[in-house]
Amino acid sequence: MPVIGVIGGGQLARMMIGPAVELGIDLRVFAETVESSARDRATAVGDFRDVDAVLAFARGVDIITFDHEHVPSDVLEALLAAGVAVRPGPSALAAAQDKLHMREVLADLGLPLPVWARADSADDVTRFLAENGGRVVAKTPRGGYDGKGVVVITDASQITEWLAAGPVLLEELVDYARELAQLVARRPSGDIATWPVVQTIQSGGVCAEVILPAPKASQRLMDAAADIGRTIADGLGVTGVLAVELFETTDERILVNELAMRPHNSGHVTIEGSVTGQFEQHLRAIADMPLGSTESRQPWAAMVNVFGAMDTDRYGHLNDQSGVKIHNYGKEPRAGRKVGHVTTVGTELDDVVYRARAAATIFAPAN
Ligand SMILES: Nc1ncnc2c1ncn2[C@@H]1O[C@H](COP(=O)(O)OP(=O)(O)O)[C@@H](O)[C@H]1O
Ligand SMILES: [Mg+2]
Numbered sequence: 144m145p146v147i148g149v150i151g152g153g154q155l156a157r158m159m160i161g162p163a164v165e166l167g168i169d170l171r172v173f174a175e176t177v178e179s180s181a182r183d184r185a186t187a188v189g190d191f192r193d194v195d196a197v198l199a200f201a202r203g204v205d206i207i208t209f210d211h212e213h214v215p216s217d218v219l220e221a222l223l224a225a226g227v228a229v230r231p232g233p234s235a236l237a238a239a240q241d242k243l244h245m246r247e248v249l250a251d252l253g254l255p256l257p258v259w260a261r262a263d264s265a266d267d268v269t270r271f272l273a274e275n276g277g278r279v280v281a282k283t284p285r286g287g288y289d290g291k292g293v294v295v296i297t298d299a300s301q302i303t304e305w306l307a308a309g310p311v312l313l314e315e316l317v318d319y320a321r322e323l324a325q326l327v328a329r330r331p332s333g334d335i336a337t338w339p340v341v342q343t344i345q346s347g348g349v350c351a352e353v354i355l356p357a358p359k360a361s362q363r364l365m366d367a368a369a370d371i372g373r374t375i376a377d378g379l380g381v382t383g384v385l386a387v388e389l390f391e392t393t394d395e396r397i398l399v400n401e402l403a404m405r406p407h408n409s410g411h412v413t414i415e416g417s418v419t420g421q422f423e424q425h426l427r428a429i430a431d432m433p434l435g436s437t438e439s440r441q442p443w444a445a446m447v448n449v450f451g452a453m454d455t456d457r458y459g460h461l462n463d464q465s466g467v468k469i470h471n472y473g474k475e476p477r478a479g480r481k482v483g484h485v486t487t488v489g490t491e492l493d494d495v496v497y498r499a500r501a502a503a504t505i506f507a508p509a510n
Contacts, residue, residue: 144168145430148201148227150191151210152179154472154481155406155422158414160184162423168430172210173200180472181210194221201227208383208429212239212404213286230331230382230429231404238379239404242312243284252378254371255398257390258315265306268299271313281305282312289481290348317398319390323357324409327372328384328424328434335376336424336434338417340368343388343409349481350408352499355416355444357391358492367397375402384425386410408448408481413437415468415486416444441488443495447503452476453483460505467502 144167149156152174160181163170173196174185189196191214198221201207206228219233238248246259258275262268272279281302283292295316296302305311322345326338339356356365372387386407388400410421419427419435427434453471461467468486476482485502489495 145205146171146203147426147429148173148204148207149181149184149210150197150200150207150214151175152181152185153210154180154474156181156184156210157472158406158411158422158470159426162420162426166423166426166430166432168426170426171200171204173197178475180474182473192218194218197222198225201225206230206429208425209236209405212236228429231385232380232382235379235381235385236404239385239402241284242282242287242401243310245402246312248379249375249399249402252374254374255396257317257398257400260313262306262311262313265299265303268296268302268306268311268313272297272299275313275315278316280314280316282314283308284310284312289350290345293348317390318393319398320393321357321391322400323360323368323389323391323397324353324407325368325372325387325389326384326407326410326413326421327369327376327381327387328421328428328437329376329381330428330434331382331431333377334434335373336419336437337369337372338410338413338421338437339439340365340389341409341412349448349450349479351448352496353409353412353446354492354496355412355439355446361395364391364395364397371397371399383429384410384421411470411484412444412446412486414470415488416440416446442490443492444486444488445496445499446484446486447499448481449483449485449503449506450479450481451507453506457506461502464498464502464505467498469502 146169148171150173152172157180171186172181172184173187187200281296322343324343328336342354342357344352384406386403390398406421414420418438471483474482487495487499
């Protein structure tokens with residue numbers, strides 16, 4: 144079995160640990176701090192931009208993968224030069240690191256996108272506003288997450304500071320019926336597995352709930368979402384799991400919002416909801432093992448995020464909720480911080496969603 148090194152010690156790295164143990168993979172983590180979520184497997188603590196520190200970590204590691212997409216390309220190239228497999232590879236990661244580049248890559252693949260443009264000046268913004276109904280979405284190309292770096296604007300003056308720092312991505316304000324996400328895994332040999340498309344519910348730009356499969360999804364919609372996932376995985380030669388965030392319009396069209404080149408919040412529901420969860424599948428894919436079945440174990444699964452604090456004293460309150468699965472990311476409490484999630488599965492959609500929401504409320508009564 145290969146030795147796998149994960150750069151970044153957040154909850155995604157933490158949730159790879161269990162499946163790695165089960166598969167017999169030696170998983171090592173390059174963590175930001177000794178308090179990082181995945182600290183139990185941290186064999187190095189440091190700055191992922193520090194080439195020497197990352198190379199030292201990678202000694203004895205066969206395959207490098209990621210908890211986040213922010214590792215700079217010079218570090219990735221140094222790893223490749225040192226003979227380490229980097230999965231996903233630098234060009235696939237680049238498509239997820241910069242939202243302007245992402246839009247170009249997705250457009251080249253012929254995928255359905257919201258109307259978008261690059262703005263270098265206030266004049267560019269004013270023109271795009273005039274052509275798109277006077278209300279549009281502006282995004283910083285790099286470094287945004289959980290809705291940070293995304294703002295609805297009606298005037299160029301609202302993003303003066305962003306424009307001073309560099310180009311800005313502009314998009315039409317999509318009047319979507321709901322948001323979906325397509326999870327896909329691809330191994331180096333080219334085999335691809337897709338999960339049924341999920342529905343995601345954002346609150347303030349942050350993923351709050353996920354339902355597997357997306358309720359009332361027609362076969363046509365499921366096929367279209369899976370095709371988009373396959374096109375991206377193949378087109379970019381991705382190895383590992385990737386998530387495609389989608390908008391479903393009121394007339395059942397789908398548009399691609401953005402990509403995550405790694406396991407993703409929208410895929411946590413697959414841990415209990417599917418025969419093979421996204422973290423196990425990611426490890427299988429990057430290790431070039433046969434991919435596992437993505438079939439659901441039960442008709443429905445729901446995941447609800449817990450924000451702020453996940454107080455273990457409150458586990459006792461779950462006495463009459465024995466079907467709830469708890470994921471505690473081991474993070475220090477902080478207002479608004481994603482600190483865990485709960486998942487339920489079952490045969491009745493309403494019951495599954497209700498139980499997951501109730502359990503999340505037990506841990507974070509203030510939300
Ligand atoms: N063009 C758009 N039209 C309408 N809503 C959008 C648009 N782009 C993003 N959003 C909303 O903002 C959220 C965050 O935007 P996204 O680009 O996914 O950034 P992040 O990197 O923070 O996840 C989306 O999940 C969606 O709810
Ligand atoms: Mg997003």
